[in-house]
Amino acid sequence: MRHPFVRHLPRRLSTDLEESVIARPPRPLLSRELIATTALALVDRYGAEGASIRRVATKLGVNPTSLYNHVPNLAAMIEDVRSLVSARIDSEPLRTLEWEDGLREWARSYRRAFADHPRAVPLLMTHPASAPVLLAEYEDFAVAARAVGWVDRDILPLLTAFESFILGSVLDMSGPTVVFDPRGQEERFPTFAAAFATLDDEDPDDPIATRAFEMGLTMLIASARPPG
Numbered sequence: 001m002r003h004p005f006v007r008h009l010p011r012r013l014s015t016d017l018e019e020s021v022i023a024r025p026p027r028p029l030l031s032r033e034l035i036a037t038t039a040l041a042l043v044d045r046y047g048a049e050g051a052s053i054r055r056v057a058t059k060l061g062v063n064p065t066s067l068y069n070h071v072p073n074l075a076a077m078i079e080d081v082r083s084l085v086s087a088r089i090d091s092e093p094l095r096t097l098e099w100e101d102g103l104r105e106w107a108r109s110y111r112r113a114f115a116d117h118p119r120a121v122p123l124l125m126t127h128p129a130s131a132p133v134l135l136a137e138y139e140d141f142a143v144a145a146r147a148v149g150w151v152d153r154d155i156l157p158l159l160t161a162f163e164s165f166i167l168g169s170v171l172d173m174s175g176p177t178v179v180f181d182p183r184g185q186e187e188r189f190p191t192f193a194a195a196f197a198t199l200d201d202e203d204p205d206d207p208i209a210t211r212a213f214e215m216g217l218t219m220l221i222a223s224a225r226p227p228g
Contacts, residue, residue: 030066033080086133106140183196
């Protein structure tokens with residue numbers, strides 16, 4: 001059926017006009033998911049400053065008030081960003097493997113999930129976590145921790161210890177591959193300089209960060225059962 005506004009126009013003109021009336025809009029229709037993915041892209045580029053309603057609206061080419069038809073406030077948008085990143089964390093090993101093995105696989109997946117979005121870490125650490133996708137993973141952690149004997153009072157400190165280590169490793173990955181340099185001062189610091197020299201034999205793109213993560217994770221897991 002032809003569009004009612006162009007039914008009575010000359011055929012060629014009406015066809016052109018009809019196509020313009022029913023053509024797909026020049027930009028994607030707004031949705032909560034599109035807003036979140038746009039916000040995450042801006043955070044990846046600008047850090048925490050990218051997570052603003054006005055900046056996201058500008059990127060999408062809409063008025064800021066249009067975003068509030070899909071997300072209630074800035075805090076909700078930030079939680080949507082958290083959900084996007086956290087959805088890649090795999091907590092299934094905490095449910096299906098032995099405690100230590102589950103912790104190792106969960107921690108590795110946590111690090112991988114944030115490895116592509118290190119600039120989101122400072123932003124998300126300054127806002128309370130309430131995203132259901134992340135809370136479901138926390139639930140898996142809490143159930144597994146309780147099952148090996150951790151009392152409820154100690155579960156959150158245990159989780160925080162692991163998260164602090166994992167996210168710290170993510171930030172370490174995002175900086176220079178080597179953050180210290182004793183070259184030219186070998187006589188003053190001979191032992192440290194000798195340790196530094198061994199990096200020549202390591203992967204130049206990742207000489208320390210991953211090895212440090214695995215070493216620290218092993219140390220944490222070795223103490224991951226309740227004392228006594």
